[in-house]
Amino acid sequence: MTTTMLQAVARVHWGRWIADCPRPGCVNAEHHGRDAVTGHVGGLTGGRFRCAHCLLVCEVVWPADVDDISRVLASRPVPANRNWAPPETVHDLLVENLVHGILPDADALGGGFQVSGAARLALESGVI
Incomplete structure (x- = not known):
């Protein structure tokens, strides 16, 4: 469920899809999928971003390609x-x-x- 008009924008950093939290003042980023080392599942999913720090939930903008x-x-x-x-x-x-x-x-x-x-x-x- 989307709780805000803010949108996270997906990008690639060191080969991993991530998105920065769009909430002003929050400096967190979430990754997509399971971390290969820790096993932690990031807050970036197909259509949703969930920030583990400020708890913002919003839509994600992915590139078409x-x-x-x-x-x-x-x-x-x-x-x-x-x-x-x-x-x-x-x-x-x-x-x-x-x-x-x-x-x-x-x-x-x-x-x-x-x-x-x-x-x-x-x-x-x-x-x-």
Whole structure:
């Protein structure tokens, strides 16, 4: 049940989907799913955010392309580099990967994506 007009916004931090509490003055963030180390289930679920600190319950805004974002970030070998936040696009993530020498596998994004602009020129010229 939503108890406020505030909305939490999902983002990725170190490879984990999280959302910051939108209540002014609260500095908590909640994660999605079960923590691999502690087993704790976070307060970020499909459509709901529940802050463990201030007890705010509100809706969550998720990007339409969660699976694509997760797939592109998973190809980054260092968890600290697996980050995404709106308004960044999947294309932006792919370009970042290419700039750092991480080439997408053939199955990325369902088997097809297009590289354009500076990243395409860099690939074609052998810079990356």
